[in-house]
Amino acid sequence: MPLLTVEDLTVTYRHHGTSVRAVDGISFTIGSGEILALVGESGSGKSSAALALAKLLPSPPAEVSGQVMMERVHPHTNIFGVGVNLLSASEEALRAIRGGKIAYVFQDPATSLNPVLTIGEQLREAIELHTGARGEEATRVVVEWLQRVGITSAKERLSAYPHEFSVGMQQRVCLAMAMATQPSLLIADEPTTALDVTIQVQILRLMRDLQRAFRLSVLLISHDLTVVERIAHRVAVMSQGKLVEIGPVAQVLGHPVHPCTKALLACRSAVALRRAGRADG
Amino acid sequence: MAEPIVEAKAVSKSFPQYGGVLRRQIGTIQAVQRLSCTLAPGEAVGLVGESGCGKTTLAKLLIGLLTPTEGEVLIQGQPLGRLRGASLRAARRTVQFVFQDPMGSLNPRMTVEETLSEPLTIHRLAQGRARRARVEELLASVQLPPAYRRRLPCELSGGERQRVGIARALATGPQALICDEPIASLDVSVGAQILELLRSFSRKRRMALLFISHDLRAVGALCERIAVMRQGRLLEMAPTQTLLNHPQDPYTELLIRSAELDLDAVSEG
């Protein structure tokens, strides 16, 4: 039974009389514990779709329609509860879900973190808002998560500010903030694009390990098909607001049907690292 | 062997570091340390490194936007630091530059035509009707329609802006082109097209190319020789296939595996 069922999601931006359909009636599902990659050129609507899922797009100018059914999963027993349509839920219900059941990680960690709060404060805030933990308990959870994402001497670094960390470390903190509330779904919008290539690998491996350990569902947005190949289970290709192809990674990337998919693959092989015996094609 | 077009001889660049209450100089940051490299006519060389390794500083040193604290940069055998007037202008015609940010590298108030005419005006290469013809020629060489001459940068897509940037760099008919992360801000498919464009220039016009990037994949696809930079030093330089298949330095090996997104082979830390 899928965790998230998106049906006919449409996002229209209206500005001074003109309207642009960024997302044009797309439908897909994300299963529990599955990584779905959403790929496409910039302007294809992938980021708009991702933000629209939890109604994170500012309402004028964006108009969102469709259905986004999310099953309630009990954190400990993994039993599915009654589904809720996120697009018609109240703002109050949504606030509990955003950051709690659905967590986001964005491309630029510097803008995701509040520069005037220490990372300890920010993580604690997230935890206290979405879980029952308070005070000492919350701090313990914070330290635990920082350690899990690979930040050494986590306890001492609680009082550090975001700018004192490298970009790679900042992204780890963002991951910790996303994971600490034990979400069912993690939406990652180009999480490694702004990172150096060696750090990229570390973050991707971290995401993969976390996903395996916590049976997390992930919606991964990327323009990099190699990333998709390494991590994702299924991939959906978007072009100009429409979903043109969707299926298991091996199938879509191995035997592409739609011209857009083929074009993306062609670019990838044009820039492939041709090593003897390790050709990345 | 032909004389290199651009040569860096034991070039170092350090920046002062200020701190404390009185903002005094408390130390220096060594961005580039005693680095030597050459770019021979017609060859495509790639320079790879992660952010902070000094590759952009090196690019600026090679093009004369920064002066080295030690060592010198030679353009066709002439020390760049000592060129003035006409000889400096000649050097500028010989070696040109493509910037990373397509939007930032174009004057937002100048049309494509004005941007492309500027090098022609500065170097008095063409006037009046000949200039218009040259502008059209440049647009065609980067596969942009002639109607684009009247557009402003904000009316172009990222890839189109970068094509204008490349066309501007080609206007003086340079023998060498230094590109600093030219496709980093672009889409994958647009970036692939720009790479293809650069490759064709390099081959057809026998123009030397120095391609600076953090993306080993792009560099590997375009260049005959690759140099790896780390913390201001040149770590390793070899022909592409040699470097990719038999890397000497463990850091190079790390870069290669990271470029392949080999999640399990890379160790933590």
Next chain:
Amino acid sequence: MMNLLRNRLAVMGGVILVVLAVVAIFAPALSPHDPLQINLPDALLPPSAAYPLGTDLLGRDVLSRLIYGTRISLLIGFIAVGIAVIVGTAVGALAGFYGGWVDAVLMRFVDTLLSIPTIFLLLAVIAMDPAQRLLELGGLPLIGGLAKGFFQAVDPQIVMLMAVIGLMSWMGVARLVRAEILSLKEREFVLAARVLGASSLRVITKHLLPNAMAPVLVSATLGVGGAILTESVLSYLGLGVQPPTPSWGNILNEGRVALGVAWWLTLSPGLCILFTVLAFNLVGEGIREWIGRRSAGAK
């Protein structure tokens, strides 16, 4: 353009400015009486059909004087600001572009001038009567001759006022321009121009200044209002435009003594100054918003 018109207050300001311009240009046609015509029997008359805004202490028609005063006030405003912008831009551009000791010297000079209260500086300069000093240099062959010739064409007093007010306000422009140039200097398109081989002059004039002028434009618009106010203040202190030439400031000044009996002598010029300065401010704000929207909305 549409966005500019969208801001109704700015449009209102613009309308007022257009009206003022028309009044200034067509002053002779619009004035019912000769502004310099003294008519003692009709002194201090309240507004009536013959004298729509009443008369002043010497029986001169206030409305006509106000209309001619528009010319003086606007002229002083624009030329003063013009001088301020030219001097300020030059200084700011040089300081921002060259940096180092050039910047240090120029900016300390600016800081020094800025630290002196404007009014005192103005009073001191005016008290020294520079126009007269220049004329006295008639002894020196070239400068004296030029000065004499120039001042025969234009009332030296007014020219001096414009110059002085302008020279007191260039410092703010200099700082603005310097700040813009500093931030633009490291932008890639400026680096690109240098790499292409452009000379420093070309970089400054073709790349830096055109992109730096936006805040200067706003500042200039607001500055005209400020200059007009300064002239009024100076006139109020008796140091502005000297009678019989009418300016809003000196009409106000003359009205001071008769404030109790002739309210129209104070209210009319006061309202003129108020609306004019307000109009410039509104237009300036409108331009600032328009520029902000344009750069924010650039694709």
